[in-house]
Amino acid sequence: MSGERILEAHQLVKRFGDFTAVDGVSFAIDRGESFGFLGPNGAGKTSTMRMISAVSQPTSGDLTIFGLDPRTNGPLIRGRLGVVPQEDTLELELSVRLNLEMFGRYFDLPRATLRARAAELLEFAQLTDRANDRVDDLSGGLKRRLTIARALINRPEILILDEPTTGLDPQARHLLWERLYRLKREGVTLIITTHYMDEAEQLCDRLVVMDHGTIVAEGAPRDLIVHHSTREVVELRFSTDAHDGLAERLEAFARRVEVLPDRVLLYVDDGDETLRDVHAAGISPASALVRRSSLEDVFLRLTGRTLVD
Numbered sequence: 001m002s003g004e005r006i007l008e009a010h011q012l013v014k015r016f017g018d019f020t021a022v023d024g025v026s027f028a029i030d031r032g033e034s035f036g037f038l039g040p041n042g043a044g045k046t047s048t049m050r051m052i053s054a055v056s057q058p059t060s061g062d063l064t065i066f067g068l069d070p071r072t073n074g075p076l077i078r079g080r081l082g083v084v085p086q087e088d089t090l091e092l093e094l095s096v097r098l099n100l101e102m103f104g105r106y107f108d109l110p111r112a113t114l115r116a117r118a119a120e121l122l123e124f125a126q127l128t129d130r131a132n133d134r135v136d137d138l139s140g141g142l143k144r145r146l147t148i149a150r151a152l153i154n155r156p157e158i159l160i161l162d163e164p165t166t167g168l169d170p171q172a173r174h175l176l177w178e179r180l181y182r183l184k185r186e187g188v189t190l191i192i193t194t195h196y197m198d199e200a201e202q203l204c205d206r207l208v209v210m211d212h213g214t215i216v217a218e219g220a221p222r223d224l225i226v227h228h229s230t231r232e233v234v235e236l237r238f239s240t241d242a243h244d245g246l247a248e249r250l251e252a253f254a255r256r257v258e259v260l261p262d263r264v265l266l267y268v269d270d271g272d273e274t275l276r277d278v279h280a281a282g283i284s285p286a287s288a289l290v291r292r293s294s295l296e297d298v299f300l301r302l303t304g305r306t307l308v309d
Contacts, residue, residue: 006031006158006189007052012061014047021047023213024061034190036200036207038295040303044213045193046162052191053160054078066157079107082156086163088147092136096127096146099135104153117153125149125179141172148179158189165199177202197295211303221295228301229293230255232271236264236278236285246283253277258300267297
C-alpha cells in the first residue's frame with residue numbers, strides 16, 4: 001500500500017424516504033489496499049457500495065474518490081472503476097471474447113486496443129482456450145472469472161467486488177482468490193463485500209463491520225479477532241435442546257458463552273484445558289471441537305447475528 005488516500009468518506013448518510021440505510025459512516029481507503037465491508041443482510045453494505053461506485057448520491061456527508069466529488073464528477077470517476085456485481089450479467093448468446101470486446105466499447109476504446117486487452121484478460125482469467133465458446137455453455141466458476149475479466153477491460157484503478165465468489169465450489173473460489181492477489185500486487189485497489197469470513201481473512205488488509213447502517217468495528221481481520229474475541233473457541237454439541245440450562249453451568253469455564261440453536265460456544269484462552277475441565281465437572285457433550293477464533297465469532301459478539309441472518 002502506498003499510503004495515498006484513494007477514497008475518503010466522512011459521515012456518509014443514505015436515506016430512502018423515512019428509512020435510513022446508511023447512518024453516518026466514515027472510512028478511508030489507501031491506493032493498493034484490499035478493503036472489505038462485512039455485515040448481515042440489511043446492514044447498509046449495498047447502499048454504501050452504490051455510493052462508492054458513483055451510481056447513487058449520498059443524502060448527506062462527504063465522499064471523495066480519486067480526490068473528486070461523485071456528485072459532480074460521476075462519469076469521470078466511473079471511467080476509472082471496475083465493478084463486479086453480485087449476479088453475472090453476461091451476454092449468454094455471445095462468445096467469451098465478444099463479451100469482453102463489446103463491454104470495452106462503453107469506454108470508447110479503439111478496436112485494436114480492445115482486441116489486445118481481451119487477449120490479455122483471457123489469459124489472466126485462464127479462459128484463452130474458451131475464447132470462442134458461448135458464455136451460456138460455461139460453468140458458474142468460468143462465468144465468474146469472465147465477469148471479473150470484463151470489469152478490468154478499462155484497466156481500473158479501483159475494482160469493486162460484490163460477493164465475488166458466492167455459489168462457487170472451493171476450487172473455483174481459490175482460483176479467483178489467486179487472481180485477486182495478482183491484481184493487488186499490480187497496484188489495483190480492491191473493495192470487497194463478502195458473506196464468507198474466511199474470504200475476508202484471506203483477501204482484506206482492513207475491513208469494516210456494519211450493522212443497522214453504522215460501522216461497529218474497523219481494523220485488520222486478525223486485529224478484530226484479537227480485540228473482540230478470545231484466542232480459542234470450544235464448540236459443544238449436546239443431544240438435548242435445553243442449551244440455556246447448560247449455558248449457566250458452563251459460564252464458569254469461559255470468558256463468554258454463546259448459545260446457538262445447534263451448539264454452545266465457549267470463548268476461552270486454552271480450549272483443550274477448558275474441555276478437560278468441562279468433562280471433569282460431569283458435563284458430557286455429544287461432540288466437542290476446539291478451534292481458533294474467527295471473524296464469525298466477531299460477528300456474534302458485535303451484532304448478535306450471523307452474516308446470513
